Amino acid sequence: MLTNISTKGRQLKMSFSLKKGFTFGGWLPHLFPNMENIYPPLDTTISHSDEYWLFRTFLESMKNASISNPNPSVGCLIVKNNNIISSGCTESWGNRHAERVAFQNISAEDLKNSSVYITLEPCTHQGRQPPCSELFKNKDIGKVVVGCIDPNPVVSNQGIQSLINLGIGQTNFFLSNEIKAWNYPFFIQQQKNKLFIALKWAQSLDGCLADDNDGWQWISGEQSRTYAHWLRQKYDAIMVGIGTVLNDFPSLDIRNLNHINQRNPLKMIYDPEGKIFSCNEEQQKKLLQKTLQKGSHKIFIVDKNIFEKFRNSKQISIWQKNLLENNEIEFINYQGENKLNTAEYIIECLNENNSKILNFLGRPLQSIMIEGGHRLLSSFIQENHFDIMHIFTAPFFLGGEKHKLFSKVKRSYQDYSIKEVKNETRYHIAAQALLGEDNLLEIIKK
Amino acid sequence: MLTNISTKGRQLKMSFSLKKGFTFGGWLPHLFPNMENIYPPLDTTISHSDEYWLFRTFLESMKNASISNPNPSVGCLIVKNNNIISSGCTESWGNRHAERVAFQNISAEDLKNSSVYITLEPCTHQGRQPPCSELFKNKDIGKVVVGCIDPNPVVSNQGIQSLINLGIGQTNFFLSNEIKAWNYPFFIQQQKNKLFIALKWAQSLDGCLADDNDGWQWISGEQSRTYAHWLRQKYDAIMVGIGTVLNDFPSLDIRNLNHINQRNPLKMIYDPEGKIFSCNEEQQKKLLQKTLQKGSHKIFIVDKNIFEKFRNSKQISIWQKNLLENNEIEFINYQGENKLNTAEYIIECLNENNSKILNFLGRPLQSIMIEGGHRLLSSFIQENHFDIMHIFTAPFFLGGEKHKLFSKVKRSYQDYSIKEVKNETRYHIAAQALLGEDNLLEIIKK
Incomplete structure (x- = not known):
């Protein structure tokens, strides 16, 4: 289950373009449900790939837009047998991160062989909340798929590395530019202070x-x-x-x-x-x-x-x-x-x-x-x-x-x-x- | 084989939008083969639908860009057993239309049960060339799929009607706006003189x-x-x-x-x-x-x-x-x-x-x-x-x-x-x- 990826030296590119339908305000049809000609960034009739669940996780991350500031608005989904069994989005400043919200009321039995999707890698440091990376320890989770690297130098690449060390960490950067754009004030603040x-x-x-x-x-x-x-x-x-x-x-x-x-x-x-x-x-x-x-x-x-x-x-x-x-x-x-x-x-x-x-x-x-x-x-x-x-x-x-x-x-x-x-x-x-x-x-x- | 469509009262809408990748200059990746992120307007891995062949016919129509002026630059493909057996594009002013080019050197045996795709309906009047609609008579063609109605009042709806009368005419307006845009000077000239x-x-x-x-x-x-x-x-x-x-x-x-x-x-x-x-x-x-x-x-x-x-x-x-x-x-x-x-x-x-x-x-x-x-x-x-x-x-x-x-x-x-x-x-x-x-x-x- 160990994914062989290099987590070193990954620079966050400052110049990027978004997929059609995405803006810095997120996924447009979320705002305009009747928007014509905007299809999801993947074929949703082809069932339930990691890309599909990451897209759903992105939509989850849009729920607490602005409430989470200055924290990024992160989404987390827990998926088992192709069903979402729990979801979470970062709460207001000082309160719980997305992973902790999704993990509430979820039993060890539920988590067994489940797939967890997170738009941003889990934090690894004690801040106003305990490190989210701890949540994944000693659970029988099948895999954790991370959609984007955190720009915070205290966390960057370490969240995903801790998951890899547990044998369950994977990355899928299919929507990483879009996740970056959705949390752009957070990314700029982290990179430029x-x-x-x-x-x-x-x-x-x-x-x-x-x-x-x-x-x-x-x-x-x-x-x-x-x-x-x-x-x-x-x-x-x-x-x-x-x-x-x-x-x-x-x-x-x-x-x-x-x-x-x-x-x-x-x-x-x-x-x-x-x-x-x-x-x-x-x-x-x-x-x-x-x-x-x-x-x-x-x-x-x-x-x-x-x-x-x-x-x-x-x-x-x-x-x-x-x-x-x-x-x-x-x-x-x-x-x-x-x-x-x-x-x-x-x-x-x-x-x-x-x-x-x-x-x-x-x-x-x-x-x-x-x-x-x-x-x-x-x-x-x-x-x-x-x-x-x-x-x-x-x-x-x-x-x-x-x-x-x-x-x-x-x-x-x-x-x-x-x-x-x-x-x-x-x-x-x-x-x-x-x-x-x-x-x-x-x-x-x- | 008779298609039950109304050809009456079809107005050519003056306000329309083009699919991604199309402009009034046609299909952009034709000009910029390395253009990233522009996919065809349909899933080409799903094999050989009418939409697929119409898209290929559209590309054919781009071959004689400007040469055909003031005629529209029309494309025609003849397809049999999922292979293109002949193709044509409108020649220069006074010379042959796309259908006539595609039909050259094609035997009656070849045409038998073939599918013909044309971006614009065939002309029905004697101009500088004989009417293209005559080409389809007394052949054993399977079907003729037309991508757009001709704005010329002498032809409009009559080309497709003549095909319907032969029992082989069909329309598929999947790319009709794009065909209109590609031939926009012709459409405006016909409509506004x-x-x-x-x-x-x-x-x-x-x-x-x-x-x-x-x-x-x-x-x-x-x-x-x-x-x-x-x-x-x-x-x-x-x-x-x-x-x-x-x-x-x-x-x-x-x-x-x-x-x-x-x-x-x-x-x-x-x-x-x-x-x-x-x-x-x-x-x-x-x-x-x-x-x-x-x-x-x-x-x-x-x-x-x-x-x-x-x-x-x-x-x-x-x-x-x-x-x-x-x-x-x-x-x-x-x-x-x-x-x-x-x-x-x-x-x-x-x-x-x-x-x-x-x-x-x-x-x-x-x-x-x-x-x-x-x-x-x-x-x-x-x-x-x-x-x-x-x-x-x-x-x-x-x-x-x-x-x-x-x-x-x-x-x-x-x-x-x-x-x-x-x-x-x-x-x-x-x-x-x-x-x-x-x-x-x-x-x-x-």
């Missing part, structure tokens, strides 16, 4: 993120918006600029989902000049109904000096006072003296204030999605501070000028020729899907 | 068609360029603006193809002000080596008055004289008095001069591909004079301003809100493919 930053926007074919009349309309269609809401649920926080807030008054919550965990992300608003304090009454009303609605946590990123000015102002209005005292709204800024660019400033703010954020979020901040407007997105692109871009393109033209990327920011790209830009910015389209009338591209760095 | 106009460009993620430094570099990668050359071969003519010519000196020929028919398209240059006549010596030299190279036909579209001025000028240079007398270069313009917009002007020019063009091309002009620059493309989009867009998007940003669509033309779109634009312009992404590092979208009208 940094906050995961996603950029998301919808644009017309000619690259407009909104029309020049500022009349608010969705650019992308219904399926795209559903997917975007799913991403909101998956990431820990979402951020928009105050310009977008005062133009659109977005709710920034999660709607239109069948699979809802009721886990709204933290709302973050980049408002360096504290424009929120000088809103007129009409704006205040809309804000309270939408973006600042009760029951959701909001973090404003402001400039230190401007914030102090507001706080110490003697002519403070009731609205300003309420904002400052509302215990669902937190104002944070960067205390350092360096002059920073926009994206850099935001990242330093988040790093400096992580205990406040932990308090609001209930767990460490692992991932954030920047949703607009075009100035904020352009800053993150130009400063190269991002890990993935989710770009929705709708099949029409707008012909405007005001809401294009790089249209109102320092144009550092203008110093480059195409050749230089191509060499400087090594991006890769890792996933693509047609969502309703729109095209989705998911682009990562090489 | 107009010149087929394709737009093609490559852009960065932020919608730049070139960098602002005008330093010439390819935006798209090698696979995209191969596909673009394949499209050049497939369409009858390609057109660029004189600005692009004098900036890039493109060869506008066909390169980088394995499947080359040595059928260069007609080169057309939109040069309303006759800039070609005032080139300096350096430009003249480059033009003669590249865009105006010997052996290829070139048509310049100029303004009538400006052209007359040049022709009658007494200080005509040798270069100008050579241009005017070069029998590979034709200057055409619109003789009418109406003031027309750019795209409209070009289309009227082509309609007015179709006998000159026929003379250059050797057959009627059915299709043209507009390749740039951004001004010319923007005109065709704004005036709504196009049938398909082939858009290549490379995964990087340029951040420029000068080479974006609509950046230097009358901004009629600015009068619309997004909602209006969405309703006015009903486009549909009919095909999508990842070509190397780039994303290809093929967009048609609904």
